[in-house]
Amino acid sequence: MATTIDFYFEFSSPYGYLASTQIEALAAETGLSLRWHPILLGPMFKAMGLAPLVQVPLKGDYAVLDFKRSARLADIPYAQPEPFPIATVAAARAALHTREHRPDQAAGLIKALYRAYFVDGRRIDEEEVVLDVARECGLDPEETAAGIASEATRAGLRKEIEDAMARGVFGSPFILIGDEPFWGFDRFDHVRKWVAQRNSSA
Amino acid sequence: MATTIDFYFEFSSPYGYLASTQIEALAAETGLSLRWHPILLGPMFKAMGLAPLVQVPLKGDYAVLDFKRSARLADIPYAQPEPFPIATVAAARAALHTREHRPDQAAGLIKALYRAYFVDGRRIDEEEVVLDVARECGLDPEETAAGIASEATRAGLRKEIEDAMARGVFGSPFILIGDEPFWGFDRFDHVRKWVAQRNSSA
Numbered sequence: 001m002a003t004t005i006d007f008y009f010e011f012s013s014p015y016g017y018l019a020s021t022q023i024e025a026l027a028a029e030t031g032l033s034l035r036w037h038p039i040l041l042g043p044m045f046k047a048m049g050l051a052p053l054v055q056v057p058l059k060g061d062y063a064v065l066d067f068k069r070s071a072r073l074a075d076i077p078y079a080q081p082e083p084f085p086i087a088t089v090a091a092a093r094a095a096l097h098t099r100e101h102r103p104d105q106a107a108g109l110i111k112a113l114y115r116a117y118f119v120d121g122r123r124i125d126e127e128e129v130v131l132d133v134a135r136e137c138g139l140d141p142e143e144t145a146a147g148i149a150s151e152a153t154r155a156g157l158r159k160e161i162e163d164a165m166a167r168g169v170f171g172s173p174f175i176l177i178g179d180e181p182f183w184g185f186d187r188f189d190h191v192r193k194w195v196a197q198r199n200s201s202a
Numbered sequence: 203m204a205t206t207i208d209f210y211f212e213f214s215s216p217y218g219y220l221a222s223t224q225i226e227a228l229a230a231e232t233g234l235s236l237r238w239h240p241i242l243l244g245p246m247f248k249a250m251g252l253a254p255l256v257q258v259p260l261k262g263d264y265a266v267l268d269f270k271r272s273a274r275l276a277d278i279p280y281a282q283p284e285p286f287p288i289a290t291v292a293a294a295r296a297a298l299h300t301r302e303h304r305p306d307q308a309a310g311l312i313k314a315l316y317r318a319y320f321v322d323g324r325r326i327d328e329e330e331v332v333l334d335v336a337r338e339c340g341l342d343p344e345e346t347a348a349g350i351a352s353e354a355t356r357a358g359l360r361k362e363i364e365d366a367m368a369r370g371v372f373g374s375p376f377i378l379i380g381d382e383p384f385w386g387f388d389r390f391d392h393v394r395k396w397v398a399q400r401n402s403s404a
Contacts (some may be wrong), residue, residue: 048261059250059372062383073395170261171270181264186388 005191008164009110010041011095013089013172014067014078015185017118020111020173021076026188030195032177036099036110038092039161041172048170070185076121086117086125089157090148094130096157097147101104102139109137137159151174203404204380207234207393210366212243213290213297215374216269216280217387219320220320222313222375223278232397234379238301238312240294240361243374250372258274272387279321288319288327291359292350296332298359299349304341311339 005027009016027034031132064080071078091113094148099106116122116133120165123129127148131141147153168181182191207229211218229236246295266282293315301308318324325331328351328356333343349355355385370383375392377384384393 062370062372065383066385069392069396073392073399168264169341170264183264183268183269184388186386187268190271190275194271197275 001198002180003032004177005030005034006037006167006176007034008037008039008169008174010039010172010178011091011113011117011124012046012085013041014080014118014173015070017114018071018074018076018078019188022074022185022188023173024107027074030189030192032195034107035168036095036106037159037160037164038095038099038157039164039169039172040089040092040157042087043161044165044170045099045166047165048086077115077121079121081117086123088125090127090130091124093148093153093157094134096160097144097150097153098134098139100153100156101143101147103136109134109139114136203400204382205234205327206379207232207236208239208369208378209236210239210241210374210376210378212241212372212374213293213315213319213326214287215243216282216320216385217272218374219316220273220276220280221387221390224276224311224387224390225375228393232394234397236309238297238308239362239366240301240312240359241371241374242291242294242359244289245363246331246367246372253348279317279351281323282300282322283319283323288325292328292329292332293326294335295350295355295359296346299352299355299376300341301347302355302358303345303349307339307341308323311341314339 007019007023009020024034029034066079068080095106095110095113098109112129113124113131116129122133124133127145130148131145134144135141157195167176169176171183172183173183175187177191177195180194182188184195207225209221209225211222225236270280270282272305297308297312297315300311314335315326315332318331319326324335326335329347333347337343338344369378371378373385375385375387377389379393379397382396384390384396
């Protein structure tokens, strides 16, 4: 029986940000361990022939309204950033490098990067800003910069994305508990109910 | 202050079906009146350049899993129908005609048509089946057939769809409370919270 929440997220994803503020509580509540998987939606959307949500007519305006309302109704701070969406490869590589080499500090960095963009409007598409946030989290920015630039991290992120797609991940946030997929911050309640039903039938 | 839930739905929409089983309770709980708006997603998706969800790679398999799981976790009967999706113009016209001419029987017919397809697997794309369901709801099938065929109903359904798009509706189920849009069965909890906040700040 799967005992881990695999949590896939893209740093430019508003619902990914909302989920990042609650995922540790969800894991604690369900008694599951948590593994953070930074991914990039760009390569995934290209493979699926999809446009980013905000570029679809009608849906774009609704999406921004729903980002803000979802945050407000859940009491999570949120300020719609501009520009949006942004390229997040430096942030994703920094997160992956930290997960691999400073695992105790990975969750803190990930949450801080999300907050930097979706609360404080900082440009985490710029590597310099990513390194500032890393420093604020107690990480060595030179080590983080070297990690971002390393071939191991580049290859590692490509592999995370390939593995995610092979497991059926196609959005952010995306949770896998074993083979059971949950797409979206709005499925957290399904995760709770699904785990409870699984445990009671085990 | 808006006092009505405008509930937009397409008969081939699984989440629309799930919503149809709970929308009256939601209206009662929030103290709002309810207006049922049958629409067709085909013309809307064409205008937006979208493919139906189930035809998008990866998302299609997930969607069917989520239809079933959403129903199970909410204790709503559901059997994934085949064929799916289907053309629902006869069902939508029957619903609209009944709403206009037998308003007390409209909700009953709508819920019965949804159940016929999503619980019993009946082919509500066939007008004959729509008329059978109408009969089971105590409606006169000849009157319903005449209503489906009438120019008033055809024009009325086109107008419902145009008005819906003008108000920003782009999916099913879709709720409008005044100008506030809610897309999806998974936003019922947002409707509850939004109405409560609006009432407490009024």
